[in-house]
Amino acid sequence: MIATIDEINVHSRPAVLNRSGSLAPVDTAPAQRSDHALMLAVRDGELDALGELFERHHGPLFGFLVKLTGHRPAAEDIAQTVFQRMLKYRHTYRDDGSLTAWMYHLARRCAADYFRKANAAPYATDPSDLHYHADEAPHAAERAATRDDHALLHVALARLDHGDREVLLLSRFQELSFAEVAGILECSVGAAKVRAHRALRELRNSYFQLQKQSLS
Amino acid sequence: MNCSDARDIFPVLLDRRTAANAQLEARTHLAGCPDCQREFSALSQTLAALDTMPTSSPSPRLRQNFYAMLEEEKHAAVSRGGATAAREPRPARVALWRWFLSPVAGATLLLFGFLAGARYAPAPAVAAPATDPATQRELAALRTKVDTMSQLVGYSFLQQQTQRPANDRLRGVLTSARLENPNQQILNYLIGALALDPSTNVRLCAVEALYPHADQEIVRAGVLASLPREQSPLVQLAMIDFLAAARDHEAAPALEKISQTETADGSVRAAARRALVQL
Numbered sequence: 449m450i451a452t453i454d455e456i457n458v459h460s461r462p463a464v465l466n467r468s469g470s471l472a473p474v475d476t477a478p479a480q481r482s483d484h485a486l487m488l489a490v491r492d493g494e495l496d497a498l499g500e501l502f503e504r505h506h507g508p509l510f511g512f513l514v515k516l517t518g519h520r521p522a523a524e525d526i527a528q529t530v531f532q533r534m535l536k537y538r539h540t541y542r543d544d545g546s547l548t549a550w551m552y553h554l555a556r557r558c559a560a561d562y563f564r565k566a567n568a569a570p571y572a573t574d575p576s577d578l579h580y581h582a583d584e585a586p587h588a589a590e591r592a593a594t595r596d597d598h599a600l601l602h603v604a605l606a607r608l609d610h611g612d613r614e615v616l617l618l619s620r621f622q623e624l625s626f627a628e629v630a631g632i633l634e635c636s637v638g639a640a641k642v643r644a645h646r647a648l649r650e651l652r653n654s655y656f657q658l659q660k661q662s663l664s
Numbered sequence: 665m666n667c668s669d670a671r672d673i674f675p676v677l678l679d680r681r682t683a684a685n686a687q688l689e690a691r692t693h694l695a696g697c698p699d700c701q702r703e704f705s706a707l708s709q710t711l712a713a714l715d716t717m718p719t720s721s722p723s724p725r726l727r728q729n730f731y732a733m734l735e736e737e738k739h740a741a742v743s744r745g746g747a748t749a750a751r752e753p754r755p756a757r758v759a760l761w762r763w764f765l766s767p768v769a770g771a772t773l774l775l776f777g778f779l780a781g782a783r784y785a786p787a788p789a790v791a792a793p794a795t796d797p798a799t800q801r802e803l804a805a806l807r808t809k810v811d812t813m814s815q816l817v818g819y820s821f822l823q824q825q826t827q828r829p830a831n832d833r834l835r836g837v838l839t840s841a842r843l844e845n846p847n848q849q850i851l852n853y854l855i856g857a858l859a860l861d862p863s864t865n866v867r868l869c870a871v872e873a874l875y876p877h878a879d880q881e882i883v884r885a886g887v888l889a890s891l892p893r894e895q896s897p898l899v900q901l902a903m904i905d906f907l908a909a910a911r912d913h914e915a916a917p918a919l920e921k922i923s924q925t926e927t928a929d930g931s932v933r934a935a936a937r938r939a940l941v942q943l
């Protein structure tokens with residue numbers, strides 16, 4: 449009754465939709481609508497257009513929130529709230545808006561609200577996200593795990609303060625311009641750049657320190 | 665240009681979008697200064713590690729909740745013809761007894777019976793709070809029945825599995841994880857691997873592979889039943905995370921117990937406490 453699964457066909461996952469660039473090539477038939485066009489449609493009452501935005505963005509958004517909070521369940525709750533608020537506040541989306549900037553602006557607020565409500569530390573510093581596949585014996589595997597680069601980086605990220613982590617993740621992953629990052633963080637472009645670089649240096653310091661420790 | 669001036673240009677150089685605009689002087693300095701080269705390489709290594717950090721996918725609950733919320737809002741918009749506040753959707757929880765009565769349950773029942781039997785026998789320690797007395801009696805009867813078969817099932821699973829090399833088993837779990845619509849047998853296999861496989865890696869992969877199916881009662885029950893037997897803190901943490909993400913209220917007593925177990929790993933106890941808050 450227990451299946452051996454070797455003979456079962458593996459279906460490929462559905463292709464992940466790319467973040468829509470606003471510059472869609474002209475020859476790709478019934479032009480895919482840009483993020484901005486979709487959100488304007490949502491605002492004007494075509495609520496189904498939010499489904500398309502969800503499909504395009506929930507993966508990267510969730511990834512951002514997992515790295516920001518270090519905690520999957522929290523990231524999922526916050527992602528859920530972000531889409532709720534996009535729907536709830538759709539009337540406030542501006543003609544000259546940028547969908548990603550607006551979404552990550554909401555995400556930042558939702559994360560802050562979440563931790564205020566949960567009255568919890570904004571980063572779970574436990575290794576529960578560390579899933580490694582090293583060797584067999586449990587203890588050897590766990591020792592090997594601590595040496596894993598991504599595990600170290602996870603710990604290093606956890607050691608950053610929340611603001612540093614936020615600016616670094618926003619500027620690095622979300623294809624946002626520094627002007628947009630600055631808008632999200634409500635600071636000047638220059639300040640956003642300086643903070644992002646300072647955060648990177650902090651991360652580098654603890655990442656390399658952890659690497660040294662794990663080798664000794 | 666001195667080191668400090670050159671380092672001011674590092675952010676420009678490290679950003680793919682702007683690297684081409686960096687002053688020639690900064691590049692020239694970098695080319696000739698070992699100190700700055702070391703610093704630059706440390707920063708770009710950190711960024712490279714950050715860029716390649718793996719991200720897991722959310723559970724299917726996120727999509728379900730999203731579309732439920734969207735439908736609700738569409739109805740509200742139609743009926744009120746205007747803007748309304750979005751409400752938080754609550755996905756309906758499938759009653760356990762309905763699953764027990766379903767025809768596909770047979771095979772899984774054996775395995776679950778093993779897990780449940782080992783855990784609940786002689787009397788069920790944890791009862792689903794939402795079910796009525798009749799259903800509870802039904803469940804108790806089912807548990808007694810499966811108890812008698814449980815040892816046998818566990819034994820045959822172990823026999824079958826441990827004869828295969830660990831790498832094969834790991835590959836098996838990873839392959840199952842990639843199936844888009846795994847059938848009940850595959851889920852059994854994954855739950856079995858989680859409960860019984862001697863390799864920590866295989867068990868960790870199994871938790872990860874079960875995430876997309878957290879909406880299924882049997883999957884949550886399987887993870888919950890395996891938790892008290894689990895010895896590795898890493899796997900325990902993954903399981904606790906899973907149960908918190910799945911919002912499995914039936915996990916509360918087990919989590920409570922772990923959070924109060926003096927001998928349990930500190931981070932495991934902390935995770936259990938956090939998960940309780942989450943539930």
Ligand SMILES: [Zn+2]
Pocket residue numbers: 666667668670693697699700
């Ligand atoms: Zn120099």
